[in-house]
Amino acid sequence: MLDRLSAFIGDDNxxxxxxxxxxxxxxxxxxxxxxxxxxxxxxxxQQSWLLRGVTSNERYVGTEEKQKxxxxxxxxxxxxxxxxxxxxxxxxxxxxxxxxxERREILEERSHHIQIGxxxxxxxxxxxxxxxxxxxxxxxxxxxxxxTWFEFAPGDTPRFDDLLAELRGTLExxxxxxxxxxxxxxxxx
Amino acid sequence: MLDRLSAFIGDDNxxxxxxxxxxxxxxxxxxxxxxxxxxxxxxxxQQSWLLRGVTSNERYVGTEEKQKxxxxxxxxxxxxxxxxxxxxxxxxxxxxxxxxxERREILEERSHHIQIGxxxxxxxxxxxxxxxxxxxxxxxxxxxxxxTWFEFAPGDTPRFDDLLAELRGTLExxxxxxxxxxxxxxxxx
Numbered sequence: 001m002l003d004r005l006s007a008f009i010g011d012d013n014x015x016x017x018x019x020x021x022x023x024x025x026x027x028x029x030x031x032x033x034x035x036x037x038x039x040x041x042x043x044x045x046q047q048s049w050l051l052r053g054v055t056s057n058e059r060y061v062g063t064e065e066k067q068k069x070x071x072x073x074x075x076x077x078x079x080x081x082x083x084x085x086x087x088x089x090x091x092x093x094x095x096x097x098x099x100x101x102e103r104r105e106i107l108e109e110r111s112h113h114i115q116i117g118x119x120x121x122x123x124x125x126x127x128x129x130x131x132x133x134x135x136x137x138x139x140x141x142x143x144x145x146x147x148t149w150f151e152f153a154p155g156d157t158p159r160f161d162d163l164l165a166e167l168r169g170t171l172e173x174x175x176x177x178x179x180x181x182x183x184x185x186x187x188x189x
Numbered sequence: 190m191l192d193r194l195s196a197f198i199g200d201d202n203x204x205x206x207x208x209x210x211x212x213x214x215x216x217x218x219x220x221x222x223x224x225x226x227x228x229x230x231x232x233x234x235q236q237s238w239l240l241r242g243v244t245s246n247e248r249y250v251g252t253e254e255k256q257k258x259x260x261x262x263x264x265x266x267x268x269x270x271x272x273x274x275x276x277x278x279x280x281x282x283x284x285x286x287x288x289x290x291e292r293r294e295i296l297e298e299r300s301h302h303i304q305i306g307x308x309x310x311x312x313x314x315x316x317x318x319x320x321x322x323x324x325x326x327x328x329x330x331x332x333x334x335x336x337t338w339f340e341f342a343p344g345d346t347p348r349f350d351d352l353l354a355e356l357r358g359t360l361e362x363x364x365x366x367x368x369x370x371x372x373x374x375x376x377x378x
């Protein structure tokens with residue numbers, strides 16, 4: 001299980017420099033200068049600025065959608081992708097009380113979340129980390145339900161802005177009760 | 190998040206006496222005489238015999254199915270329900286690589302998991318705990334994906350046996366790679 005655990009750690013020597021932190025709704029996060037992303041046992045570190053999540057099975061993507069995503073998406077760590085964003089989100093209790101079918105209908109049939117994300121591939125690479133069910137005792141649970149990490153080339157920044165605006169205009173987003181946007185730039189070696 | 194965490198603890202003074210432990214597939218669990226079920230901060234205890242999980246949002250149940258379940262099911266802790274079973278299960282990597290849609294199709298459209306369970310309500314009460322994404326550092330992750338706890342009256346034991354036999358004959362069960370069945374009886378006050 002540890003191999004699926006990642007931590008985003010506020011770290012003075014981290015390779016990603018924070019350029020902006022905006023609380024869109026809910027309590028803001030403390031400011032931080034740099035962030036390091038670590039996985040596995042290193043993600044168990046105790047730090048004052050720390051967000052954790054696990055990669056997990058997909059919750060909404062259908063079979064054809066999954067094949068399309070696999071065909072077109074690219075991984076993290078591309079040389080030209082020196083811009084990043086970390087967007088922690090918590091959804092409301094009302095969202096979690098919906099049935100799987102109702103959540104899928106809102107997420108895709110009515111909000112087109114998967115389809116919107118697909119239109120920005122492969123330029124905007126993303127990885128989703130789940131934290132809602134992550135019971136880390138020292139932290140008394142995690143403050144968000146998901147963390148999404150995005151990477152893209154500087155020239156694709158306007159497209160990334162468009163992607164966020166599209167998603168935030170959807171029905172699905174009315175269930176978001178806490179969201180913070182952190183923009184980062186990779187520090188040259 | 191702690192309010193959703195439960196632990197099944199091997200405890201010499203626990204209120205549930207273990208009558209049988211059978212490993213159906215995969216590595217067996219150590220034997221244990223009694224089990225206590227605790228929730229919240231108590232579930233963070235370190236014990237040599239310990240299984241943990243969280244109640245979470247539903248993953249497969251549709252809207253109508255959810256309404257039917259809510260209408261007919263009864264809670265845990267009924268006076269007459271002095272028999273219990275704890276069934277920890279781990280599914281294969283192949284299961285978790287399927288899309289949500291493929292998993293739903295196997296679980297319900299082809300294996301009728303929800304429908305089968307519904308036919309035994311309200312006699313067989315159940316609660317599902319998720320552990321696949323539960324990252325408890327000291328335990329280095331949990332050894333199972335789910336824990337299901339069942340409670341029923343002694344006279345309903347043959348019906349419970351039927352329920353297990355039905356589920357274990359399904360396509361869904363070909364994805365189960367570790368399963369242990371623990372039968373318990375509540376110790377009279």
